[in-house]
Structures are given as C-alpha cells and as structure tokens.
Amino acid sequence: MRVVLQKVLQASVTVGDKVVGQIGKGVCVLVGISKYDTQDDMEYMAKKILSLRVFDDAEDSMWKKSTQELGLEILCVSQFTLYGKTTKGSKPDFHDAMKSSTSKQFFDDFVERIGQLYDRSKIATGEFGAMMQVSLVNDGPVTLELDSRKFTYDKPDPALAAKTAAKAAAKEQRRNGFTQK
Numbered sequence: 001m002r003v004v005l006q007k008v009l010q011a012s013v014t015v016g017d018k019v020v021g022q023i024g025k026g027v028c029v030l031v032g033i034s035k036y037d038t039q040d041d042m043e044y045m046a047k048k049i050l051s052l053r054v055f056d057d058a059e060d061s062m063w064k065k066s067t068q069e070l071g072l073e074i075l076c077v078s079q080f081t082l083y084g085k086t087t088k089g090s091k092p093d094f095h096d097a098m099k100s101s102t103s104k105q106f107f108d109d110f111v112e113r114i115g116q117l118y119d120r121s122k123i124a125t126g127e128f129g130a131m132m133q134v135s136l137v138n139d140g141p142v143t144l145e146l147d148s149r150k151f152t153y154d155k156p157d158p159a160l161a162a163k164t165a166a167k168a169a170a171k172e173q174r175r176n177g178f179t180q181k
Contacts, residue, residue, distance in 0.1 A: 006144075007140055007141075010023065074122060075125070
C-alpha cells in the first residue's frame with residue numbers, strides 16, 4: 001500500500017455538488033492499493049497512520065504526538081493513481097494498482113481496521129470510484145509518503161529479478177538480431 005499523509009487543519013471531499021466526507025484538524029490520507037497488497041500491508045499501514053507523530057505536544061515541541069494520541073480526525077480517500085508508473089511514454093500505467101472489483105472491499109476493510117484500532121466516528125471517506133474534489137488546508141505543510149513494502153523493494157524478490165533479467169536478455173538478443181525458438 002502507498003499512502004500520502006497530509007497534516008491538515010481541515011479537509012473535505014466533494015462529489016458533484018455534495019460534500020461526502022469532511023474533517024477538522026487531523027490527517028488527510030490518500031490511499032493507493034497494489035494488486036500485491038495483503039492483510040499484512042493493511043495492518044502495517046493502519047497502525048502506521050495512527051501512530052505517526054506529526055503533531056506538536058502541549059509545549060509546541062514538534063513531532064511529539066500522533067493523530068490517535070490527540071484524538072484527531074482522519075479523512076481516507078482512495079487513489080489508485082498512486083500506483084501510476086510514468087517510465088514509458090507520456091501515459092501513466094496503472095497495472096500495479098489493484099483492480100476496482102477487489103480494491104473497493106480492500107479499501108472498506110482498511111477503513112474499518114483503522115476504526116477498530118481507533119474510533120470509527122473520527123474517520124471520514126470519499127466516494128470510492130467517483131470523480132472527487134479534495135479540498136484541504138495543509139498544516140505546516142507536512143506531507144509524507146508511506147509505503148508498506150519499503151523494505152521489500154530494498155530486497156528484490158529473486159523470482160522477479162530472474163524474470164526481469166530474462167526479459168532484458170531476450171530484448172538484447174532481439175536488438176542484436178538473434179531470436180530463440
């Protein structure tokens with residue numbers, strides 16, 4: 001999972017002319033779900049969002065308090081475009097994003113899990129799959145990117161590395177005029 005977390009004074013989501021979710025002080029969380037994500041990714045990200053210390057304490061010391069510790073609100077907005085790749089051409093490739101048929105349930109379960117760990121009444125959402133207008137007042141500004149698979153990326157999957165190497169070798173052979181049958 002990928003998340004862009006923004007510390008906000010207020011945030012809202014509008015679909016058409018209707019506000020479908022809004023919060024006061026807290027965090028706005030844009031949520032990207034990968035086709036590789038599991039319950040472990042969901043659990044990691046829910047706990048990380050709640051425990052991340054992005055707020056000041058009573059003495060105005062920075063980075064001392066979390067959303068959960070201060071009882072603040074969370075606006076969760078599904079955003080598959082966080083898995084857009086732009087390495088080839090000028091059109092983003094979203095093949096790593098989970099399909100909408102399964103990602104809606106995953107997103108709903110994610111929001112529910114945050115609610116179980118915290119307080120469901122303090123969580124607002126957008127409208128899954130809709131064209132939304134997200135408005136917010138960023139506080140700080142503080143904007144952080146979170147990725148549940150950061151350490152997985154640091155240690156490549158051997159099977160994936162072998163597959164990538166085989167593709168590169170085949171491409172090189174084609175470039176040199178050799179083909180295997």
